[in-house]
Amino acid sequence: MDEMTIIFSAFLNGMGIVFTVPVFSAMMIGIVAGMIVGLIPGLGGLVAHILLIPFALQLGDPLAAIAMLLGVYAVTSQTDSIPAVMLGVPGTAAALATSLDGYPMAKRGEAGRALSASYFASIFGTLVATVIFILFLPLLRALVTKFSSPEFFMMVVLGLVMAASLSGRSQARGLLMAGLGLILSTVGQAPGTGDPRFIGPFLYLWEGVPIIPVLLGLFGVPEIIDLAARNRSIATSAPVKKVSGLWLGMVDCVKDWWLILRCSVIGVVTGFIPGLGGTVAEWMCYANAVASDKDKDSFGKGNVRGIIAPETGTAAHLPGAVIPTVAFGVPGNPPMAVLLGVFVILGVRPGQEMLTYKLDETFMMVNVITVGNIIAAALCLVFQKYLVKLCYVRASLMVPFILAAMVIGAGFSRLSLGDIAFFAGAGIAGYVFKHLDWPRVPLVMGLILGGIAEPYFFASIDRYGISWLYARPIVLVLEVMIIFMLFSTPIKAFAARLWKSGVRSEGSKHGDNT
Amino acid sequence: MAITPENNLQPVDRNQSIAFGRRVDWIVSMIILIIGIAFIIMLQSLPGRATIFPWFITISIVFITATYVYGKYRNKAVWDELYDPDTKDGDEMADTGPAFVLAHRRGVLISLGSFLLVVAMTMVLGPEYAVPLFVFGSLLARKENWILAVLSGIGLWVIIHFVFGDMMRINVPVGFLFGGFN
Numbered sequence: 083m084d085e086m087t088i089i090f091s092a093f094l095n096g097m098g099i100v101f102t103v104p105v106f107s108a109m110m111i112g113i114v115a116g117m118i119v120g121l122i123p124g125l126g127g128l129v130a131h132i133l134l135i136p137f138a139l140q141l142g143d144p145l146a147a148i149a150m151l152l153g154v155y156a157v158t159s160q161t162d163s164i165p166a167v168m169l170g171v172p173g174t175a176a177a178l179a180t181s182l183d184g185y186p187m188a189k190r191g192e193a194g195r196a197l198s199a200s201y202f203a204s205i206f207g208t209l210v211a212t213v214i215f216i217l218f219l220p221l222l223r224a225l226v227t228k229f230s231s232p233e234f235f236m237m238v239v240l241g242l243v244m245a246a247s248l249s250g251r252s253q254a255r256g257l258l259m260a261g262l263g264l265i266l267s268t269v270g271q272a273p274g275t276g277d278p279r280f281i282g283p284f285l286y287l288w289e290g291v292p293i294i295p296v297l298l299g300l301f302g303v304p305e306i307i308d309l310a311a312r313n314r315s316i317a318t319s320a321p322v323k324k325v326s327g328l329w330l331g332m333v334d335c336v337k338d339w340w341l342i343l344r345c346s347v348i349g350v351v352t353g354f355i356p357g358l359g360g361t362v363a364e365w366m367c368y369a370n371a372v373a374s375d376k377d378k379d380s381f382g383k384g385n386v387r388g389i390i391a392p393e394t395g396t397a398a399h400l401p402g403a404v405i406p407t408v409a410f411g412v413p414g415n416p417p418m419a420v421l422l423g424v425f426v427i428l429g430v431r432p433g434q435e436m437l438t439y440k441l442d443e444t445f446m447m448v449n450v451i452t453v454g455n456i457i458a459a460a461l462c463l464v465f466q467k468y469l470v471k472l473c474y475v476r477a478s479l480m481v482p483f484i485l486a487a488m489v490i491g492a493g494f495s496r497l498s499l500g501d502i503a504f505f506a507g508a509g510i511a512g513y514v515f516k517h518l519d520w521p522r523v524p525l526v527m528g529l530i531l532g533g534i535a536e537p538y539f540f541a542s543i544d545r546y547g548i549s550w551l552y553a554r555p556i557v558l559v560l561e562v563m564i565i566f567m568l569f570s571t572p573i574k575a576f577a578a579r580l581w582k583s584g585v586r587s588e589g590s591k592h593g594d595n596t
Numbered sequence: 597m598a599i600t601p602e603n604n605l606q607p608v609d610r611n612q613s614i615a616f617g618r619r620v621d622w623i624v625s626m627i628i629l630i631i632g633i634a635f636i637i638m639l640q641s642l643p644g645r646a647t648i649f650p651w652f653i654t655i656s657i658v659f660i661t662a663t664y665v666y667g668k669y670r671n672k673a674v675w676d677e678l679y680d681p682d683t684k685d686g687d688e689m690a691d692t693g694p695a696f697v698l699a700h701r702r703g704v705l706i707s708l709g710s711f712l713l714v715v716a717m718t719m720v721l722g723p724e725y726a727v728p729l730f731v732f733g734s735l736l737a738r739k740e741n742w743i744l745a746v747l748s749g750i751g752l753w754v755i756i757h758f759v760f761g762d763m764m765r766i767n768v769p770v771g772f773l774f775g776g777f778n
Contacts, residue, residue, distance in 0.1 A: 140764060140766060254660065254663070254664040254667065255664070257660050258625070258628055258657070258660055258661060258664060261628075261632075261653060261656055261657040261660060262628055262631065262657070264653045264657075265631060265632065265635055265650070265653055265654060265657060268635075268649060268650045268653065272642075272645075272646035274645065274646075275643065275645050275646045277642060277643055277645075277646040279638075279642060279646055279647075279650065280635060280638055303711060306707070306711070307704060307707040307708060307711060308704075308707075310703065310706070310707035310710070311703030311704045311706075311707050312703065478738040478739075478740065479735075479738075479740060481707075481710075481734070482730065482731045482734035482735055482738075482748075483731060483748070485710070485711065485714055485730070485734075486714075486727045486730065486731050486752060489714055489715070489718055489723055489726070489727055489730075490723050490727060490756065490760075493718070493723045493768065493769050494766065494768075497766070497767045497768070497769050498769055499718075499719055499722075499769050499771070499772075501769070502715060502718050502719060502723075502769075503715075503719070505715070506711075506712070506715040509711060509715075510708075513708070514620065514624070515624075518617055518620050518621060518624070520624060532653075535649075536649045539648070539649050539652075540648075540649070543648065
């Protein structure tokens with residue numbers, strides 16, 4: 083069969099899986115839960131995503147579990163534009179650009195236009211990203227067949243180094259956190275030999291450090307503590323009442339198809355690069371929209387292109403981040419790192435298989451995001467008036483329930499009190515890390531990727547000795563990229579210091595002469 | 597409790613914030629260094645093949661931490677910028693740093709206390725009893741409607757006991773008091 087026929091048939095099969103009863107119902111639960119938890123002040127999509135994991139794993143069907151989590155993942159970029167437009171308060175950092183133009187439009191009486199532009203931009207963004215994925219799949223499949231254990235190992239290292247370098251303000255801290263995650267990933271049975279490592283007298287640790295309580299603690303607890311400490315809702319002003327011009331928003335999106343296409347490409351690329359995430363995609367697209375517009379002054383005052391561009395970028399980055407996760411086991415963003423952890427628990431192995439024998443399942447994941455986005459847009463259009471009310475819910479009412487859900491979820495990991503102990507430790511650590519700018523994403527990526535990298539490392543040494551480090555072209559290319567990522571920041575800093583000192587000495591010479 | 601805008605911080609608060617960040621940063625680096633060294637020591641008793649990957653990581657960690665700590669010592673001013681609330685983004689919903697901690701110290705301590713309380717209660721009683729009790733107590737303490745508090749507690753117990761325990765057959769862990777960890 084010809085390559086494109088295989089891909090299209092996998093696409094259709096993947097779509098078929100999405101509409102099977104268990105997968106579709108799980109996806110719908112994910113969408114609804116994502117819409118509600120994602121809108122709760124201060125929590126956002128990642129926490130919603132993590133909160134649902136323990137419950138998704140209890141479903142007993144790996145595809146349904148993945149669909150549920152991807153359902154949450156797909157809707158957050160839709161719902162966060164509701165408070166951004168109606169209240170001028172971005173519920174998440176990723177909706178900040180949308181609020182810049184969305185709220186002025188809403189105040190002008192064009193809330194409906196702004197919201198529908200945001201929903202349709204998201205839909206078009208994911209659709210274009212899916213098409214890009216299909217078009218690049220033959221290339222990706224050809225590339226991945228050239229990959230063996232050494233290449234996969236180096237890809238994981240590259241992913242970690244990129245995430246460590248790009249998340250947070252200090253590369254050294256990112257690397258340290260990634261290293262800490264890697265160290266923790268070695269606790270438990272050694273792959274290949276079965277020897278117990280670093281478990282001491284605790285048999286609980288035989289299976290390694292539990293991922294779910296650590297995720298809940300690191301990402302959920304700090305948000306809950308801050309939410310409780312503020313003890314208020316994100317909304318302080320009344321929402322804009324008049325929601326009109328829904329049709330106009332869609333027309334705007336169709337008219338600005340070229341902007342949507344450009345922003346989709348930006349979104350896919352930023353999704354593909356580990357550590358960048360939706361916020362970077364959003365601002366890059368916003369900057370692109372401003373740069374390409376003749377009326378630059380209208381941005382920030384209610385230009386609809388200022389909504390279309392960031393929403394397209396954030397939506398397109400979602401399927402974009404799935405690609406490296408399933409193809410190379412390198413997550414493109416934090417929710418994908420979490421999903422990779424779920425893959426590990428469910429026994430789903432990213433890599434060549436996902437682009438060959440299991441291509442249907444890969445397409446199911448991409449299609450869940452697209453279908454989820456369309457359903458979420460429809461639900462948002464119908465229920466936006468009610469959804470915005472969630473932004474007014476007091477923290478004092480929410481916090482005990484969310485904390486309770488976290489404790490229950492953490493306890494479901496291995497059904498042991500050890501889970502609760504890890505949850506507590508990770509919660510305290512997460513709070514400290516969050517407020518002192520120690521990035522938590524590289525830590526989680528290290529913890530998850532360590533378990534994937536070590537078998538590749540073993541297999542590489544067993545098959546090729548150490549010759550794989552210098553005798554394989556793809557490994558060499560990846561090594562150059564890793565070295566570049568590692569040393570570009572210190573070199574830039576050194577060059578800047580040299581430049582500054584040069585300018586200073588020039589200045590003092592000039593001063594002496596005069 | 598009002599949020600103190602970061603640019604309205606008094607110089608004394610700012611200095612306190614920088615000193616706090618600097619101190620905790622040292623502590624975190626030292627903890628990571630100690631973990632790295634402890635793992636290296638523990639590696640000695642393991643069979644060779646199982647240690648290749650951990651050796652590679654622990655040595656890298658010790659090296660990077662040592663470089664980081666040395667860099668901090670050499671360029672104090674550069675690193676202090678990281679703890680300075682004035683150089684941070686004012687985005688309330690993102691990581692807000694020490695200024696936020698200073699402005700909400702009481703609220704944060706209460707929230708941390710509630711978090712530790714629910715963890716301790718779960719360890720002793722297990723989630724089945726600890727979680728409903730915690731929700732009931734928290735809602736009362738936060739002066740919410742007592743009927744809501746009672747109904748929430750009972751509702752949660754029903755969900756954990758009947759839905760998770762009986763219907764979904766999940767083996768919900770029990771606390772120390774009921775023989776957990778035995």
